Amino acid sequence: MDLPPPGPVDAPAAAPVDADAVVVAQQLVKRFGQKTAVDGITLAIPHGSFYGLVGPNGAGKTTTIRMMVGLLRPDQGNVSVLGRWVWPQPAPIKNDIGVLPDDLRLFERLTGRELLTYLGLLRGLERAVVDNRTDDLLETLGLTADGNTLVADYSTGMRKKVALAAAILHAPKVLFLDEPFESVDPISSRTITEVLQGFRERGGTVVFSSHVMDTVERLCDHVAIIANGRIARSGTIAEVCNGKRLDDAFVDAVGSPASAGGSLDWLHQ
Amino acid sequence: MxxxxxxxxxxxxxxxxxxxxxxxxxxxxxxxxxxxxxxxxxxxxxxxxxxxxxxxxxxxxxxxxxxxxxxxxxxxxxxxxxxxxxxxxxxxxxxxxxxxxxxxxxxxxxxxxxxxxxxxxxxxxxxxxxxxxxxxxxxxxxxxxxxxxxxxxxxxxxxxxxxxxxxxxxxxxxxxxxxxxxxxxxxxxxxxxxxxxxxxxxxxxxxxxxxxxxxxxxxxxxxxxxxxxxxxxxxxxxxxxxxxxxxxxxxxxxxxxxxxxxxxVGSERHQARRAVGTGVVWPRATNANGAALAKAWRYQWRSPMKRTQTLITVVMSAGFALLQVLQLAGDEPAPKAVFVGLIALVFCADNAFNVVGFDSPSLWLEVTAGGGFGHNQLRARLLAYSFNVALAAVAAIFAVAIVGGVWAEVPLALAVVPGAVLCLLGIGAFLSAVAPLPQADGDNPFKRPAGSNGCIYGISIIAALVCVSIALAPVLVPMLAGDGRWRYGVAAAGTLWGWGLWRLGLHLADAVLARRGPDLLAELADRAAL
Structure with missing residues (x-):
């Protein structure tokens, strides 16, 4: 697709209009001191897609997602979601997106039910709507019995699930999930997968990052491989894989580790 | 709105x-x-x-x-x-x-x-x-x-x-x-x-x-x-x-x-990864004791909570000692007022008496790596912490001397510090093994252990501080009651006395750890420390 030139963060031009793309990232750059975490990422995520962001540790996936959802200000470039620029005013776009961040900073001293209720009300939803949706979500995610338990006492999987519930409580159009399956048991993983597939079948778009190639290959129809803060490959799964398995395509794109020559001979003595 | x-x-x-x-x-x-x-x-x-x-x-x-x-x-x-x-x-x-x-x-x-x-x-x-x-x-x-x-x-x-x-x-x-x-x-x-x-x-x-x-x-x-x-x-x-x-x-x-x-906005906690080591593991540890000490020393400075402990104990010790001088409201303090700097032992007690409970998840790894309970970990943690205690005491002594303008007794007060530190850590070794309180290390430097154990822990600290006071009395009473250079001899004897208590404390702690080993590890499990 043709993208307009990247707009500066503080003075955006008109957001790009693309009937097919729901999220458009343009030349995103983010530096932390001397390190360039994201180095000019340009990406278009089609409407209704299940889009996977994969890459080695420290490749820039989390930083990219944070810039897309208005949690981290890019040094250069901008992002448009649903035809609106995210920066410099990220608040309005948050009505239409749901986010499951990697560091789950939740209100630990609220119960799961209280957390969802307060977040729903703060989003401006009616009390009755919040109560109904909270019940639905807790039941769907298998948290009904733990609804009155403090978030601080939740296991990792339960925290992921309640954070996912908070992300979809307001029925967003686009979901951004950072490592949703990390540290999650198979049962919880299946539950999350079913919720995400249901979301997508109802017309939603899902963007998520993961290390697990099998999961990405199974769930996603589009994928972008990020390495060293840049897009190494992107497109549909078929285009990126080009007849290979995704993990092989991934290694082709990223390259094998240079130190693979170590033999560990001593281990077998 | x-x-x-x-x-x-x-x-x-x-x-x-x-x-x-x-x-x-x-x-x-x-x-x-x-x-x-x-x-x-x-x-x-x-x-x-x-x-x-x-x-x-x-x-x-x-x-x-x-x-x-x-x-x-x-x-x-x-x-x-x-x-x-x-x-x-x-x-x-x-x-x-x-x-x-x-x-x-x-x-x-x-x-x-x-x-x-x-x-x-x-x-x-x-x-x-x-x-x-x-x-x-x-x-x-x-x-x-x-x-x-x-x-x-x-x-x-x-x-x-x-x-x-x-x-x-x-x-x-x-x-x-x-x-x-x-x-x-x-x-x-x-x-x-x-x-x-x-x-x-x-x-x-x-x-x-x-x-x-x-x-x-x-x-x-x-x-x-x-x-x-x-x-x-x-x-x-x-x-x-x-x-x-x-x-x-x-x-x-x-x-x-x-x-x-x-x-x-910009709540990004990820910073550019910074190399803090030189690639050489210092000191060049050749055995388990050396490795344990090297690790404990590094943690003393790299762990946010350990650094917090150091800063707070130094500032609080000096502040409390100063308070004693300021409360005199116009009267000049006596030269022996500098001994109030030993109040640092009170502020360091909280941490000195819980070296086993602090960062207990890492103890799991150390014990697993060591194959036994690893009493060398206890020694190393205490020795690394001794610097903290000594620093707090010395800072408090000098704070009083500077503000009060009393320097005559400073060398003697400094001479007492090694014995006092050893005494505190000897008792701390025993108490750390007997009644540790799980306390996770972490990014929040102000986080303290909480829960019902805190009350028992507090009582243990008070009891142990009474023991420290009794143990130091034979050294401090002559210092405060008498005059003359012979008190340097008392300070030297106090160091030997502290060394004896340190050895005794370690010996008793080893015995407790050997007996309670696996149970204690279960008590200090990761989730309990959260």
Missing amino acids: IRLARLGAGMRWAITRNALRRRGLVVFVLTLLGAGLGALIGFGTLAAAQVAEADDRRVILTLTCTIIAIAWMFGPLLIGGADETVDPSRLALLPLSGRQLAAVLTGAAVSSPVTIALGIALLGGVVAGWAGPWGGVFGGLVSLLAMLALFVFGLGAARSVAALMGLANRTRRGRDLAVLIAALAGVTLWIGSQLIGPLVQSSGTRRGARIVDAMAWSPPGWAARAVLHARAGHPLAGLWWVLALVPVGAVLVWCWARLTGRLL
């Missing part, structure tokens, strides 16, 4: 209620009683200025207003961190504009039990400014406005400091700076609270008058001036001080809003 503020208040109350309930009914009741008692004491102290003599009234109002403001600003940091509603990053995913977010956070801020208690306390200032049934109405109104302005100032300052600390906590150096500021503020607050009585008595002296004069020029002091003018029947003069305080409060609230915005 009002709806959002109400939601913020509701959320704040739910968090407070749940947090207190989780820590047990006793803690819940004690906290509420504490807040109520604090409110009454603050109210009573300010209101007492109504009937005090003019000079005393000035001292009472100035000191109390200043102390309330400082306590408000730094108290949350000193008692275990600010509440979850301070850092807006938990609300970062919501579509709230800056003003809407400010409404939520303001609702949460003014509805905190501590804020309510402080508000009640400040009402005492209105009583203090009441000058009589008729002419006093305007004075009372000015006093009320002064206390309202002080409330806004305190709220803005407290939240700005908390937000600033939140930002600072995102970097290693910032965390250290935050700890240092909090520790210094805590000591100032503590010394100030202890000096109210002596200063009231000695406000005629030059030193006392200077301190009160300085405080009277601070913004909380302006509120006190307004009340003083109102009480003296010059409410219009008081109004000018209120008008001066209002813009300061407004600026602080604006700062809070700006800092909140910075906390919200």
Whole structure:
């Protein structure tokens, strides 16, 4: 697709209009001191897609997602979601997106039910709507019995699930999930997968990052491989894989580790 | 906006209620009683200025207003961190504009039990400014406005400091700076609270008058001036001080809003990965003891909580020792006052007596790697911590010497330090093995162990400190009772005595660890430490 030139963060031009793309990232750059975490990422995520962001540790996936959802200000470039620029005013776009961040900073001293209720009300939803949706979500995610338990006492999987519930409580159009399956048991993983597939079948778009190639290959129809803060490959799964398995395509794109020559001979003595 | 503020208040109350309930009914009741008692004491102290003599009234109002403001600003940091509603990053995913977010956070801020208690306390200032049934109405109104302005100032300052600390906590150096500021503020607050009585008595002296004069020029002091003018029947003069305080409060609230915005966007905690090592593991450990010591030494400086311990114990020890000198209110301290620097042992006891419980998850790894319980870990942790104790004691001794101008006994006091440190750590070794309290290491330098174990732990510390006092008595009594160079011999004997206690403590601790090994590990399991 043709993208307009990247707009500066503080003075955006008109957001790009693309009937097919729901999220458009343009030349995103983010530096932390001397390190360039994201180095000019340009990406278009089609409407209704299940889009996977994969890459080695420290490749820039989390930083990219944070810039897309208005949690981290890019040094250069901008992002448009649903035809609106995210920066410099990220608040309005948050009505239409749901986010499951990697560091789950939740209100630990609220119960799961209280957390969802307060977040729903703060989003401006009616009390009755919040109560109904909270019940639905807790039941769907298998948290009904733990609804009155403090978030601080939740296991990792339960925290992921309640954070996912908070992300979809307001029925967003686009979901951004950072490592949703990390540290999650198979049962919880299946539950999350079913919720995400249901979301997508109802017309939603899902963007998520993961290390697990099998999961990405199974769930996603589009994928972008990020390495060293840049897009190494992107497109549909078929285009990126080009007849290979995704993990092989991934290694082709990223390259094998240079130190693979170590033999560990001593281990077998 | 009002709806959002109400939601913020509701959320704040739910968090407070749940947090207190989780820590047990006793803690819940004690906290509420504490807040109520604090409110009454603050109210009573300010209101007492109504009937005090003019000079005393000035001292009472100035000191109390200043102390309330400082306590408000730094108290949350000193008692275990600010509440979850301070850092807006938990609300970062919501579509709230800056003003809407400010409404939520303001609702949460003014509805905190501590804020309510402080508000009640400040009402005492209105009583203090009441000058009589008729002419006093305007004075009372000015006093009320002064206390309202002080409330806004305190709220803005407290939240700005908390937000600033939140930002600072995102970097290693910032965390250290935050700890240092909090520790210094805590000591100032503590010394100030202890000096109210002596200063009231000695406000005629030059030193006392200077301190009160300085405080009277601070913004909380302006509120006190307004009340003083109102009480003296010059409410219009008081109004000018209120008008001066209002813009300061407004600026602080604006700062809070700006800092909140910075906390919200760019809440990225990931920093560029920085190489901190040189690639050489120093010291070149050749055995398990050396490796354990090298690791413990590194942790002493790299762990945020360990560095916090060091900074706080040094500042608190020096501050407490200084307090003893300042309380003399004009009298010169005796040369032997420098021995008060050994009070550092009290401030280090909390950590010295829990070296096994601290960062217990890493103990799992160390024990697993070592194959046994790894008593070398205990020795290493204690030895690494000995530097902390010695540093705190030496800093306190020099603080007293510098402020009091007494240097004659400093060498002797320094000579006692090694024995005292060994004595503390010997008893600490035993207690650490017998009654460890799981305490996770982490990024939050202000986090303290909590729960019902805390009470038992506190009692253990007191009992152990009594043991330390008894053990040090044979060294300290001759030092304080006698004169002459022979006391250097006593100090040397004290070091040997401390060495003996250190060895005995380690021996007993080894026995306990060997007997309780696996059970103790289970007790200190990762999840228990959370």
